[in-house]
Structures are given as structure tokens and as C-alpha cells.
Amino acid sequence: MKIVFIGSGNVATSMAHAFIANGDELLEIWSPNLDHASILAAQVGAVAAGNLGVISTSADLYVIAVKDDAIADVVASLPSVTGIVVHTSGSTDMAVLSSLKAYGIFYPLQTFSKSSKAVDFKNVPLCIEASNTAVLLQLEGIAASLSDSVYHTDSAKRKVLHLSAVFACNFVNHLYALGNQVLEQAGMPFEMLRPLILETALKVQEELPGAVQTGPAVRADEKTMEAHLALLKHTPELGDIYRALSDSIKKTYQ
Amino acid sequence: MKIVFIGSGNVATSMAHAFIANGDELLEIWSPNLDHASILAAQVGAVAAGNLGVISTSADLYVIAVKDDAIADVVASLPSVTGIVVHTSGSTDMAVLSSLKAYGIFYPLQTFSKSSKAVDFKNVPLCIEASNTAVLLQLEGIAASLSDSVYHTDSAKRKVLHLSAVFACNFVNHLYALGNQVLEQAGMPFEMLRPLILETALKVQEELPGAVQTGPAVRADEKTMEAHLALLKHTPELGDIYRALSDSIKKTYQ
Numbered sequence: 271m272k273i274v275f276i277g278s279g280n281v282a283t284s285m286a287h288a289f290i291a292n293g294d295e296l297l298e299i300w301s302p303n304l305d306h307a308s309i310l311a312a313q314v315g316a317v318a319a320g321n322l323g324v325i326s327t328s329a330d331l332y333v334i335a336v337k338d339d340a341i342a343d344v345v346a347s348l349p350s351v352t353g354i355v356v357h358t359s360g361s362t363d364m365a366v367l368s369s370l371k372a373y374g375i376f377y378p379l380q381t382f383s384k385s386s387k388a389v390d391f392k393n394v395p396l397c398i399e400a401s402n403t404a405v406l407l408q409l410e411g412i413a414a415s416l417s418d419s420v421y422h423t424d425s426a427k428r429k430v431l432h433l434s435a436v437f438a439c440n441f442v443n444h445l446y447a448l449g450n451q452v453l454e455q456a457g458m459p460f461e462m463l464r465p466l467i468l469e470t471a472l473k474v475q476e477e478l479p480g481a482v483q484t485g486p487a488v489r490a491d492e493k494t495m496e497a498h499l500a501l502l503k504h505t506p507e508l509g510d511i512y513r514a515l516s517d518s519i520k521k522t523y524q
Numbered sequence: 525m526k527i528v529f530i531g532s533g534n535v536a537t538s539m540a541h542a543f544i545a546n547g548d549e550l551l552e553i554w555s556p557n558l559d560h561a562s563i564l565a566a567q568v569g570a571v572a573a574g575n576l577g578v579i580s581t582s583a584d585l586y587v588i589a590v591k592d593d594a595i596a597d598v599v600a601s602l603p604s605v606t607g608i609v610v611h612t613s614g615s616t617d618m619a620v621l622s623s624l625k626a627y628g629i630f631y632p633l634q635t636f637s638k639s640s641k642a643v644d645f646k647n648v649p650l651c652i653e654a655s656n657t658a659v660l661l662q663l664e665g666i667a668a669s670l671s672d673s674v675y676h677t678d679s680a681k682r683k684v685l686h687l688s689a690v691f692a693c694n695f696v697n698h699l700y701a702l703g704n705q706v707l708e709q710a711g712m713p714f715e716m717l718r719p720l721i722l723e724t725a726l727k728v729q730e731e732l733p734g735a736v737q738t739g740p741a742v743r744a745d746e747k748t749m750e751a752h753l754a755l756l757k758h759t760p761e762l763g764d765i766y767r768a769l770s771d772s773i774k775k776t777y778q
Binding site: 338361379380381383389393394395419421423426427429430431432433434435436437438439440441442443444445446447448449450452453455456457458460461462463464465466467468469470471472473474475478479480482483484485486487488491494497498501502507510511512514515518519521522 | 634720724
């Protein structure tokens with residue numbers, strides 16, 4: 271399969287490497303920043319393109335992996351192409367692609383960073399949606415070649431999925447940061463929390479989180495919660511978050 | 525080393541198994557519930573004790589791993605013993621043991637559950653504190669025989685550590701549960717979130733959470749946050765938590 275990537279960020283980089291590992295051919299990488307495109311292009315044996323007007327028009331697949339706000343502009347600048355055009359955004363409606371002939375969604379539910387070691391795409395849930403059944407069947411085949419977890423997810427469901435990921439990833443990482451802030455103020459290193467963080471994530475790989483909730487709030491241990499709030503009296507924002515999450519836990523399990 | 529366990533819950537079970545794997549000898553397991561004591565005693569070749577008055581008084585180490593509220597009662601009922609007595613609580617002051625001769629703290633910063641596969645104690649941070657320097661040296665040797673991460677942590681620091689663990693473990697697990705709640709309402713399974721949850725925890729094993737924060741709040745993407753809040757309009761408690769954590773992220777990184 272011949273593929274063009276529009277975008278060269280973390281999602282594009284991870285997905286491009288997964289396609290290459292799969293034996294697919296990457297023709298061009300476009301990015302608003304030609305230097306960024308060149309780095310990824312060199313890694314995957316593609317050509318870096320600085321102008322959307324000159325990309326191949328006969329590739330099988332065009333993957334738009336740019337910032338959500340930039341998708342509409344990319345679509346408007348795209349030459350007329352014969353292949354399927356997909357975007358990888360969790361929160362952008364498929365309608366943004368509706369001026370194209372054959373289009374769809376290829377949303378990987380994972381957090382990617384260039385620095386972190388390559389994510390194994392086989393384990394990444396790939397959420398697909400398409401402009402019609404024929405395109406859906408083709409995307410299904412492509413998705414299954416990359417991942418063992420392929421889901422059909424319409425735009426409404428995809429937005430819910432993206433919201434759930436904000437809770438389970440973005441907010442979770444911020445709680446790691448708040449835990450670190452609490453430690454730092456007492457001169458202790460973040461590495462003390464790392465084994466606990468990993469075990470907490472491992473526990474819910476087999477169980478549902480509702481079955482393994484621990485801590486003072488779930489056992490309504492008011493004495494400990496009061497002691498914790500006293501420790502947070504000089505950081506009232508942390509106290510507010512402590513209170514809000516403890517109340518939510520109490521409400522959930524009472 | 526000869527050890528008596530007072531308590532047979534998740535912490536006692538994990539720690540008792542680590543001592544056995546280490547070649548130590550477990551004399552007795554006491555629990556207010558003799559059946560529970562018997563289960564653990566059978567696993568580790570110890571005797572189940574239903575009465576604190578009859579436990580061996582010449583063991584090297586007595587580990588009190590009962591609910592925080594029950595520690596004082598246990599101490600009051602303990603016969604006069606020659607060995608070191610430690611408790612394993614994150615939030616209970618060492619002073620609760622001050623009527624004893626030689627005492628200290630043995631606080632493992634980890635989440636334990638009987639159902640989850642055995643935690644490797646070598647990776648569990650063990651936080652110790654002692655009634656005097658001689659006892660501290662002995663506890664240090666014992667702790668180092670179980671874990672590669674031993675920290676000297678006085679009662680004030682230990683309470684801060686426990687608080688940070690509430691953020692990084694208890695609250696994090698609740699965010700997994702809220703993510704699941706959002707998914708469930710749209711008929712999607714929790715398993716879709718599992719790879720993302722694991723990767724989010726793996727990322728901070730090498731990096732600091734502040735260096736890898738992602739999501740709409742950190743990039744001040746108000747459009748996406750408004751769309752998420754619209755999705756949460758029928759679950760105002762989730763909306764409040766979304767708002768509080770997004771505000772905290774914005775404040776942290778602005």
C-alpha cells in the first residue's frame with residue numbers, strides 16, 4: 271500500500287513507523303514545518319513535501335495527522351486524490367472531510383510522544399469510521415493490519431471516547447504531577463511514587479476500577495481526610511481538588 | 525529471623541510472603557478474625573493465633589499490619605516482647621508505639637490486593653523510622669533484605685508521602701472509574717481505555733509528569749473543553765471535576 275502522511279507530529283510518527291513495519295510504502299510526508307517533515311521522511315524512506323499542491327495524487331491512503339484546528343485548512347488545500355483520506359483526531363467530526371470523494375477516520379486511542387519508546391501498535395485500539403460501506407471495509411482491513419483492537423466508532427461515540435481519555439490519561443497525569451508537587455514541598459523525590467503508579471495502572475488491566483478502589487474516601491475515614499486537608503492548607507487549590515475527588519468517591523461507593 | 529505478624533490483610537499477606545521468600549521464619553499470625561489468620565498462616569507455615577496474650581514473646585520482629593484505628597488497641601494488648609515492634613501504616617504517628625521498648629515503622633508505599641498477582645517487594649519503596657539509632661540500623665538491614673528502595677522517613681514526611689499516594693493512586697483509580705462511567709453511558713467497554721492507562725503510567729516511569737502533560741487544558745483548547753462540558757451536562761458532578769482539573773492544569777502550565 272502507498273501512503274502519504276500529512277503531519278509529522280507524535281501520532282504521525284508512531285503510525286508511520288507502524289505502517290513501515292507492516293511493509294507498506296510511505297511516499298511523502300508533508301508538514302507546515304519542512305524540517306519536521308524531513309526528519310520523519312528520512313526515518314521512513316519517504317520524501318518530505320513542503321507544499322500540499324505537489325503530493326502524489328494516486329496513493330492508496332492519505333493520513334491527516336495535524337492539529338485539530340488545522341484539519342479544515344489541509345482539506346481545502348489538498349489536490350484531487352484517488353485514495354482514501356482519513357484524519358486521526360478524536361474530537362473532530364468526520365464532516366470536516368465531506369468535500370472529498372472517499373474518506374474516514376483512523377483514531378488511535380493512545381498517548382504518543384516522540385521521546386518515549388515506540389508504542390506497539392498491535393495493542394493500540396484503532397477507532398474507524400468511513401464515508402460509506404465500501405470505504406469502511408477497506409479501512410477495516412488496513413486497521414486490522416496494524417492493530418489487534420479495531421472498533422467501529424461513529425463521530426458521536428468517538429467524541430465520548432476522547433472525553434473518557436481526558437479523564438483516564440490527561441487528568442491522571444495531572445494527578446501524578448500534583449502528587450509530585452506534594453512530595454517536592456517536603457523534599458522527597460518523585461521516584462518514590464513510581465512503583466505505586468505503575469501497580470495502580472496494572473491492577474485495572476484485569477479488573478474494573480470500581481472493584482479495586484482503595485483509600486480514605488472509599489472507607490469514609492474522615493479522620494485521615496481531615497489530616498490530609500490540614501496538610502494542604504497552604505495550597506488551597508490542592509485542597510479543593512482533594513475535597514472534590516473525595517466527595518465523588520464517597521458518593522460513588524456509599 | 526523469627527517474625528510474628530499481627531494482621532492478615534493485604535499488606536500483611538504481601539509482606540509475609542516476601543519474608544518467607546527471603547528465608548525468614550514466621551512464627552505466628554494473629555488476626556481479630558481467626559479464619560483470616562488461619563488462611564495466611566497455612567500459606568506461610570505459621571501458627572494462627574486468636575489471642576494476642578499467647579504469642580511468642582521472643583521473636584526478632586513483630587509486624588503490626590492492621591487498620592489504622594486498631595493499632596493502639598493492639599499495642600495495649602501486646603504481651604511484653606523482646607523484639608522490635610513495627611507498624612506498616614502510612615498515616616499513623618510512630619508515637620502510638622511509644623509504650624514499647626524497641627519500635628519503629630515499616631511503611632511499604634504500594635497498593636496491595638489479595639487478588640492481584642504478587643507484587644515484587646524488591647521494587648516497593650520501604651519507608652522506615654525507629655525509636656533510636658540502634659533500632660534504625662537493625663530495621664535498615666531488614667528493609668534492605670526485602671527491598672532495593674529503602675528510605676528514612678520520619679512521621680511527618682510519611683504522612684505527606686501517604687497524601688501524595690492518595691493523589692497518585694486512590695484519586696487516579698477514581699479517574700479511571702469516571703472514564704469508565706463516561707464510556708459505559710455510550711455503550712463502550714472499559715477495555716478500550718486499558719492500553720492508554722498503562723502507557724500513561726509507563727511514561728512517567730522515566731519522565732516527570734510535568735514534562736509529558738497532554739490534552740485540551742494544557743494547550744488551552746477552549747473549543748474542545750466546551751464540547752466536553754456539553755457532553756457532561758447530564759452528569760454535573762463529572763462536569764465539576766472536569767472543570768476543576770482543567771483549571772488546575774491551565775494554572776500549572778500557563
